[in-house]
Amino acid sequence: MIPPPSAQAAPRAPDKPNPALPAVVPAIRGRGRLRAIRVGYRGQLALMLAPYLVGTAGLVVLPALIGLPLAFTDYNALEAPVWVGFANFVELAGDDIFRKSVFNSLFYIALAVPLRLLGALGLAFLLAQPFKGTGAYRAAVYLPTVVPDIAWALVWLWIFNPIHGPLNQLLAVAGIPGPAWMIEEWGARFAIVFMMCWQIGEGLVVCLAALGDVPGEVLEQSRVDGASAIQTMLGITLPLLMPVLLILLFRDTIFSLQANFVPALIVGRGGGPNYATTFLPMYVYTNAFDYLRLGYAAAMTWAMYALTAIVLVLQYRVAKRYRLGFGDAE
Amino acid sequence: MRRGGREMGVRAWVDRSWRHAILLPLVAVFVLPLVWMTTTSLRETGKPLPRTLEWVGDPVAWSNYPAVFDLLPLWRFAANSAFVVAVAVPLTILVASWAGFAMAQLPREWRLRLTLLSFGVQMVPLTAVWLTRFVLFKQLGLIDTPWALIAPAVMGSSPFYVLLFLWTFLRVPREVFESARLDGANPLRVWVGIAMPLARPTIIAVSVLAFVLYWSSFVDPLVYIRSTDRQTLPFALQMLFQLDRSNWPLLMAGAVLVTGPVVLVFLLAQRYFLQEFRGQGFLGR
Numbered sequence: 001m002i003p004p005p006s007a008q009a010a011p012r013a014p015d016k017p018n019p020a021l022p023a024v025v026p027a028i029r030g031r032g033r034l035r036a037i038r039v040g041y042r043g044q045l046a047l048m049l050a051p052y053l054v055g056t057a058g059l060v061v062l063p064a065l066i067g068l069p070l071a072f073t074d075y076n077a078l079e080a081p082v083w084v085g086f087a088n089f090v091e092l093a094g095d096d097i098f099r100k101s102v103f104n105s106l107f108y109i110a111l112a113v114p115l116r117l118l119g120a121l122g123l124a125f126l127l128a129q130p131f132k133g134t135g136a137y138r139a140a141v142y143l144p145t146v147v148p149d150i151a152w153a154l155v156w157l158w159i160f161n162p163i164h165g166p167l168n169q170l171l172a173v174a175g176i177p178g179p180a181w182m183i184e185e186w187g188a189r190f191a192i193v194f195m196m197c198w199q200i201g202e203g204l205v206v207c208l209a210a211l212g213d214v215p216g217e218v219l220e221q222s223r224v225d226g227a228s229a230i231q232t233m234l235g236i237t238l239p240l241l242m243p244v245l246l247i248l249l250f251r252d253t254i255f256s257l258q259a260n261f262v263p264a265l266i267v268g269r270g271g272g273p274n275y276a277t278t279f280l281p282m283y284v285y286t287n288a289f290d291y292l293r294l295g296y297a298a299a300m301t302w303a304m305y306a307l308t309a310i311v312l313v314l315q316y317r318v319a320k321r322y323r324l325g326f327g328d329a330e
Numbered sequence: 331m332r333r334g335g336r337e338m339g340v341r342a343w344v345d346r347s348w349r350h351a352i353l354l355p356l357v358a359v360f361v362l363p364l365v366w367m368t369t370t371s372l373r374e375t376g377k378p379l380p381r382t383l384e385w386v387g388d389p390v391a392w393s394n395y396p397a398v399f400d401l402l403p404l405w406r407f408a409a410n411s412a413f414v415v416a417v418a419v420p421l422t423i424l425v426a427s428w429a430g431f432a433m434a435q436l437p438r439e440w441r442l443r444l445t446l447l448s449f450g451v452q453m454v455p456l457t458a459v460w461l462t463r464f465v466l467f468k469q470l471g472l473i474d475t476p477w478a479l480i481a482p483a484v485m486g487s488s489p490f491y492v493l494l495f496l497w498t499f500l501r502v503p504r505e506v507f508e509s510a511r512l513d514g515a516n517p518l519r520v521w522v523g524i525a526m527p528l529a530r531p532t533i534i535a536v537s538v539l540a541f542v543l544y545w546s547s548f549v550d551p552l553v554y555i556r557s558t559d560r561q562t563l564p565f566a567l568q569m570l571f572q573l574d575r576s577n578w579p580l581l582m583a584g585a586v587l588v589t590g591p592v593v594l595v596f597l598l599a600q601r602y603f604l605q606e607f608r609g610q611g612f613l614g615r
Binding site: 040041044045046048049051052053054055056058059060061062063064066067070077123126127131132133135137138139140141142143144146147148149150151152154155156158159161163164166169170172173198205208247250251254255257258261262266280281284285288289294297298301304305308 | 346349350352353356357360361363364366367370379380381383384425426428429431432433435436444447449451452453454455456457458459460461462463464465466468481482484485486489492511516517518521542545546548549553563564565567568571578581582584585588589592593596597600601603604605
């Protein structure tokens with residue numbers, strides 16, 4: 001506790017070196033030695049990074065790229081692929097079911113993505129301020145997100161049962177005649193969108209994290225200036241959130257395009273009725289693993305990429321045009 | 331003073347009640363499917379299906395649960411699922427935390443590049459790699475083995491998990507790692523001794539997310555596993571569905587059995603990723 005007399009005697013001049021250091025530092029600061037440690041440390045860091053990078057290259061980047069040449073072949077996973085040029089793409093252009101699946105997918109993202117985003121954002125606003133019970137509410141809202149896809153699909157297949165299902169029974173109590181859901185084309189399309197609006201936990205967490213980062217002083221200042229809660233939300237909080245919401249929009253668009261596979265397989269019983277729930281992943285799966293037409297499915301996968309890219313670019317341009325998430329917030 | 335205090339109390343009470351009045355029905359809607367899943371699983375099999383809204387069956391029948399075990403070798407599937415989770419989750423933590431740890435100490439410019447790459451990879455739809463992964467696994471002889479299901483753990487399962495670790499380690503003051511390094515500790519020692527103990531909430535959160543991911547994975551076993559006795563629980567549910575497509579109480583009992591473990595793990599650990607959102611540096615970084 002008692003400082004050594006030398007330190008106590010005279011306060012050290014700021015530019016005078018710390019007397020404790022010289023003994024230790026030269027041992028590390030010897031030129032070659034420092035270099036050796038540095039390279040070694042960096043090298044070891046690179047090694048720790050390697051599994052992630054190599055794994056990502058091997059499992060995502062390369063497989064995604066190899067799909068391109070596969071699209072120009074006829075391949076059934078048993079015999080060697082045969083080069084067929086653009087035949088797959090030509091066939092795709094005349095495939096009515098493919099056209100229908102593009103329409104289904106577009107309809108799905110046009111409805112599901114905004115609903116999911118608004119749901120996550122609205123709930124985040126309600127649950128951002130901690131109060132008694134927030135934890136339980138947050139957990140309850142997140143809960144459907146962790147339910148395994150297949151269990152989720154089965155329970156909704158039951159819920160949508162037009163005669164015995166709980167949803168139409170509930171509507172009957174309210175005096176509303178329930179639709180036939182999975183038996184008619186449009187009922188089925190809406191049903192799949194409907195059931196995906198429950199699993200928004202990830203969006204909720206991202207919105208909560210973003211809301212937690214909005215500086216408290218800014219909100220306080222706005223309140224002091226006499227702005228109402230709604231004005232503060234629209235004028236300050238939302239613009240600050242825009243960059244995050246934009247990323248969430250892109251992410252959810254891509255996610256939604258693929259997430260409807262299990263619902264289509266189980267609730268739509270393989271994409272029905274009359275191909276109304278044959279979304280792109282469903283049709284890719286059917287061609288690849290039921291018909292073993294992997295080349296044709298690869299061509300379709302590329303069409304799906306293109307479609308995703310077009311939708312993302314459109315969203316980006318709209319956002320940029322109205323300066324949502326660009327400039328203002330910075 | 332006293333009057334003001336009471337007024338404040340009333341105001342706070344009104345404020346709170348408002349929230350509960352909006353949130354309670356909303357939350358009820360969110361858990362409703364799970365409630366229906368459970369109540370339907372307790373209906374007697376063979377009893378005609380309800381034609382009016384029915385909450386709890388009368389009498390409450392537990393017999394559907396043993397019936398699922400009689401129909402399917404459920405323990406076998408559960409063991410397969412458990413094996414996949416037991417290997418994949420620790421591997422995910424290892425790879426993702428290593429990558430996040432390394433990225434946190436790289437020069438800024440490289441860190442940004444890798445962050446961008448991670449976001450990019452996160453954006454690649456999994457449907458786009460089904461086919462080529464299938465071909466790859468076939469070449470490697472992994473088809474029809476649990477290793478095909480575990481494989482994504484080699485890359486940390488998801489770039490998102492790596493980013494979670496990165497953001498955690500970036501919140502640790504730089505000097506902490508720096509001084510350990512100057513003391514001559516190698517990165518592995520710093521990772522074990524300093525970084526990981528500081529990252530406990532993140533480790534728990536990523537473990538839960540990875541557990542849910544592997545336990546629930548349905549498409550992977552559907553595509554990569556051929557033999558029935560190597561299948562996992564989600565696929566067992568699909569088999570149950572194919573055995574009897576209209577025995578709803580039985581199907582819902584199966585769904586509860588598959589969902590139960592995930593819900594349990596989630597509820598035990600949810601506070602680690604649902605409670606604290608202040609000042610995470612999420613917007614700024």
